[in-house]
Amino acid sequence: MDVVGLSAAIMSPWVAVVVSGVLSQAKLSSHAVGLAASWITGVGLLAVASLSIARSTTNPGSNPLEFGALQWDSLAVSMSLLVLGLSTLIQVFALRYLRGDVRQTWFIVFTNMVTAFSVLLVCAGSLSVFALAWVGAGGALVALLATYRHLGQAQDGMRRTALRFGIADSGLLIGTAIVLIAAGGDVPLSEVASYVSAMPVTLQFLVPALLVASALARSSQIPFHGWLPFTLASPTPVSALMHAGVVNAGAILLLRFSETVSLQQALLIVVFLAGAATVIYASAVRLVRPDVKGRLVFSTMAQMGFMIMTCGLGLYAAAIFHLIAHSLFKSTLFLSAGGGVREHAIRRNLPTSTTASPVAIGTAVAVAVLAPLASLVAAKAAIAPTISTAELGLFTFVALTLGVAFGAGLLTHFSLRSFALGLIVTIAVSFGYTVAVHWFGTVLAVVTSGPGAPPWLLVIPTVGLITVEVLARTSTRYTTIRELIYARSLSATLSRGTLSKGRI
Numbered sequence: 001m002d003v004v005g006l007s008a009a010i011m012s013p014w015v016a017v018v019v020s021g022v023l024s025q026a027k028l029s030s031h032a033v034g035l036a037a038s039w040i041t042g043v044g045l046l047a048v049a050s051l052s053i054a055r056s057t058t059n060p061g062s063n064p065l066e067f068g069a070l071q072w073d074s075l076a077v078s079m080s081l082l083v084l085g086l087s088t089l090i091q092v093f094a095l096r097y098l099r100g101d102v103r104q105t106w107f108i109v110f111t112n113m114v115t116a117f118s119v120l121l122v123c124a125g126s127l128s129v130f131a132l133a134w135v136g137a138g139g140a141l142v143a144l145l146a147t148y149r150h151l152g153q154a155q156d157g158m159r160r161t162a163l164r165f166g167i168a169d170s171g172l173l174i175g176t177a178i179v180l181i182a183a184g185g186d187v188p189l190s191e192v193a194s195y196v197s198a199m200p201v202t203l204q205f206l207v208p209a210l211l212v213a214s215a216l217a218r219s220s221q222i223p224f225h226g227w228l229p230f231t232l233a234s235p236t237p238v239s240a241l242m243h244a245g246v247v248n249a250g251a252i253l254l255l256r257f258s259e260t261v262s263l264q265q266a267l268l269i270v271v272f273l274a275g276a277a278t279v280i281y282a283s284a285v286r287l288v289r290p291d292v293k294g295r296l297v298f299s300t301m302a303q304m305g306f307m308i309m310t311c312g313l314g315l316y317a318a319a320i321f322h323l324i325a326h327s328l329f330k331s332t333l334f335l336s337a338g339g340g341v342r343e344h345a346i347r348r349n350l351p352t353s354t355t356a357s358p359v360a361i362g363t364a365v366a367v368a369v370l371a372p373l374a375s376l377v378a379a380k381a382a383i384a385p386t387i388s389t390a391e392l393g394l395f396t397f398v399a400l401t402l403g404v405a406f407g408a409g410l411l412t413h414f415s416l417r418s419f420a421l422g423l424i425v426t427i428a429v430s431f432g433y434t435v436a437v438h439w440f441g442t443v444l445a446v447v448t449s450g451p452g453a454p455p456w457l458l459v460i461p462t463v464g465l466i467t468v469e470v471l472a473r474t475s476t477r478y479t480t481i482r483e484l485i486y487a488r489s490l491s492a493t494l495s496r497g498t499l500s501k502g503r504i
Helices: 002-025 030-058 074-097 104-123 127-148 152-183 189-197 201-218 236-241 249-256 265-288 292-312 316-335 337-348 358-383 389-412 416-443 455-473 479-491 496-500
Strands: 065-067 070-072
Touching (some): 030 104, 104 249, 127 201, 127 249, 189 201, 201 249, 249 292, 265 292, 265 455, 316 416, 358 416
Antiparallel strands (some): 065 070
């Protein structure tokens, strides 16, 4: 049963690639090609889902499958379902979105190629297979960004993505080659750390550092963040597909190589600081972007920064939960971006709400601060009373961010209804987050093998996000600072070619 499920997950997108190529050569319409490809991927999804359910009900305690250079553990099953599910949904959406487009077949072929390499990545059980899938997924994404390669902005996005992926992935290949040479052949992922720990001190730091750099680049983290904002010239389904194990693959790499990266705690601090810096930067830019897709892409960068931060803390269960939840949520937002434009236009024409009294606002803000903290404490005490220092720091940070979001919403539109609704949502999210993190840690058996970054470093993103929020809502004293942030952030996300050719 496990072998069939693994085969269905890996083979279905490759079959879709081959069938798409054959049907396009047979001069069938692009719509027919896309319909066939989406059906094949969907059948693979149903096969994996049904076999996984049957496996969990008949033999819930069965060991993960290790089949040569592949593995079929709980993480591989969950991520395969995510990748195949989102790919199927996006391909069905694209049947209408790209109907009649001359580049539709190109999109279909490379969408399934990205899907195929992403599934292979999460199912990789050896170092060489992981490296092959990692580089293949990056190359397929660059090719997918070339869907509208005649556009100057698309060309700029391809160059930026290929450059950053090329630099970071070259490091991954170098690190892989070092381990393979030291081992005298391919190495299971679970044994990479033992080989690295036996190397000279310089290589003990170099190999994990190369892995970390590749993870940061794929998740568009500082200092490799300059590619994701320039991918918006590609069709909207491409932006949605990136959340199917591509832009969030950095967490998969850090988890699969957690023992190796944990050999150097300094690297975990670097991982955390890179994520924290990206959270602050992307949050600031998102507030000033005037376009819906631009705001979504910087929101993705910020969310990936939070995911990378949790990996730096060594809390991989929280990172994987965030990866899956964010993928489902953000893919939906990208596919419904047109509806977001319409909704913004409607809200803009609504009458301005009346201003509440200072006492009411003060009370509401106080509740916004206390409600998430109290909810998380109650949920943690009821579900999993034991808590590590890193978990305590993460839950405190989550409580503060929930409080900031709740308070900002009340300051934007204060009413008894918005207050009650926000309170209910905050409590629900707090309990849901606690339950989900505990479930992922238990079911996926996600554990850490070494210390993470010091939890007190969470002070940095907390202060940064509060500062960004204050500056965004201050209209008098710090106007100059706001204008500077706006100008710098906007210019940093426009290509020089666009500016020089007057394409704004």
